[in-house]
Amino acid sequence: MNEFKKTNIENPVVVIGGGASGMIAAWRAASLGVPTLLIEKNKKLGIKILISGGGKCNITHDGNIEDLLKSFQKNEALFLKPSVYKFNNRSILKLLEERGVETYTRDDGKIFPKSNDASDVIAALEWYLRNAGVEIRTDCSVQEIIFENNCVTGVKLNNEIIYSSNVILATGGVSYPQTGTTGDGFRFIEKTGHTIVPLRPALAPIKLSNKFPYGWGGVAIRDAELICLVNNRKTHSERGDFLFTHEGISGPTVLELSKYAAMELANNKVELILDTQPDKDATMLDSEIQQLIGLHPNKQIGNIAGLFLPNRLVNHFLNSINIDPEKECRKLIKEERKQLVKLIKEMFIGTIDTIDITKGEVSAGGISLKEVDPKTMQSRLVKGLYFCGEVLDIAGRIGGYNLQAAYSTGFTAGESAAINYKSQSTTP
Ligand SMILES: Cc1cc2nc3c(=O)[nH]c(=O)nc-3n(C[C@H](O)[C@H](O)[C@H](O)COP(=O)(O)OP(=O)(O)OC[C@H]3O[C@@H](n4cnc5c(N)ncnc54)[C@H](O)[C@@H]3O)c2cc1C
Numbered sequence: 001m002n003e004f005k006k007t008n009i010e011n012p013v014v015v016i017g018g019g020a021s022g023m024i025a026a027w028r029a030a031s032l033g034v035p036t037l038l039i040e041k042n043k044k045l046g047i048k049i050l051i052s053g054g055g056k057c058n059i060t061h062d063g064n065i066e067d068l069l070k071s072f073q074k075n076e077a078l079f080l081k082p083s084v085y086k087f088n089n090r091s092i093l094k095l096l097e098e099r100g101v102e103t104y105t106r107d108d109g110k111i112f113p114k115s116n117d118a119s120d121v122i123a124a125l126e127w128y129l130r131n132a133g134v135e136i137r138t139d140c141s142v143q144e145i146i147f148e149n150n151c152v153t154g155v156k157l158n159n160e161i162i163y164s165s166n167v168i169l170a171t172g173g174v175s176y177p178q179t180g181t182t183g184d185g186f187r188f189i190e191k192t193g194h195t196i197v198p199l200r201p202a203l204a205p206i207k208l209s210n211k212f213p214y215g216w217g218g219v220a221i222r223d224a225e226l227i228c229l230v231n232n233r234k235t236h237s238e239r240g241d242f243l244f245t246h247e248g249i250s251g252p253t254v255l256e257l258s259k260y261a262a263m264e265l266a267n268n269k270v271e272l273i274l275d276t277q278p279d280k281d282a283t284m285l286d287s288e289i290q291q292l293i294g295l296h297p298n299k300q301i302g303n304i305a306g307l308f309l310p311n312r313l314v315n316h317f318l319n320s321i322n323i324d325p326e327k328e329c330r331k332l333i334k335e336e337r338k339q340l341v342k343l344i345k346e347m348f349i350g351t352i353d354t355i356d357i358t359k360g361e362v363s364a365g366g367i368s369l370k371e372v373d374p375k376t377m378q379s380r381l382v383k384g385l386y387f388c389g390e391v392l393d394i395a396g397r398i399g400g401y402n403l404q405a406a407y408s409t410g411f412t413a414g415e416s417a418a419i420n421y422k423s424q425s426t427t428p
Helices: 020-031 047-055 065-070 074-086 089-098 118-131 184-188 252-265 282-295 301-305 311-320 334-345 401-426
Strands: 005-007 013-016 036-039 103-105 110-113 135-137 144-148 151-156 160-163 167-169 196-202 206-208 220-230 233-244 270-275 347-355 362-367 385-387
Touching (some): 013 401, 020 118, 020 401, 047 118, 065 074, 089 110, 110 118, 220 252, 233 252, 252 270, 301 311, 311 334, 334 347
Parallel strands (some): 005 160, 013 036, 013 167, 036 135
Antiparallel strands (some): 144 151, 196 362, 206 347, 220 233, 270 347
């Protein structure tokens, strides 16, 4: 039998998980003057931040609050609204800038530290934690949350019980489990009656059943539309850049589409096609090609097709529809032209084999938003239990939105837990 060390001292606020959301939650609670304990199972805080944005950390996204919210699904945006209004992209940038972390904004709105080094972000957040007096316990894994009569009463460690009536669950999702996110939080609340919306991949690489020739690796198609075909029906599409890699496919379109494709994959055959000219419909494209052929009758068709398809692969694609790339344009028959248009508008990419949840930038699903008060992040089922970050059923787009959701919900959770503690300690 395990002997538990019982510390009878009540900890005003306990935060489980030292990622982006947990760090902001702990800092906010402590900065309101409430003693706060932050427990992280890794030896260091913020391990996932360290690998974010390829190690550069896409901290947040530029734009006003309504624009930020638009990058989430409607129900997520509605839930996030009060938190993002409290703590937005300007708020996190101000905090970081005050600690000397200068940032820059890319043309696409993504914001990074000027140093392109994610560890600068972690160092600044750690400074705030220590400055606010947060007690930090790393290399310390919570095993259980303890509840009594629908109220939280503390957390169990390996051989210790820590009492608290304000516990913030910030244990993240289930992607990249090597960073500590092994879904512990979902297990902790199993018995509380909270609904866990099934976890599934999001922003994850898609593995196809087919392979492409090695030489295709690195070929990018800019501003294309990747379309998901479920039993030959178009179900979802994403616009942006698409990339052939040595292993298969990648790029923002692929990552964004993964969440929707994964939902279908369990029961259906899911195929991908690519529209390399999404601004033109087939009729427009056909007449443009006819015009070009009229202007350059003696040119090779490969040259004309190269205006719409990646140059490195034009010959391959034309051969795949039985058109000789060296054929003179004037010799192209109508049926061949139609085939070319179809190729440009509906290039078959492949059938999806798997989408691995552990390889996603985030995992979709998590604690149902319906059971959490968006103004406080407090559970509607268990008093004193708060949630923030990816443990919630929120999965934003690429661009710094997921970290922003983590900071905003963390801020609200920390603030509410501190206010709750203060009201408990003044109640006679
Ligand atoms: C490769 C990659 C790149 C990404 N790039 C970006 C990006 O550039 N911009 C962006 O906005 N988002 C990015 N994301 C997503 C973003 O990093 C996450 O959404 C965000 O970090 C979630 O924060 P969180 O605090 O909710 O969870 P996490 O950061 O995952 O933190 C949860 C913490 O809880 C700890 N924990 C879990 N269980 C226990 C336990 N039992 N006891 C104690 N501690 C526990 C974990 O060890 C972990 O440190 C990326 C994600 C990945 C994987």
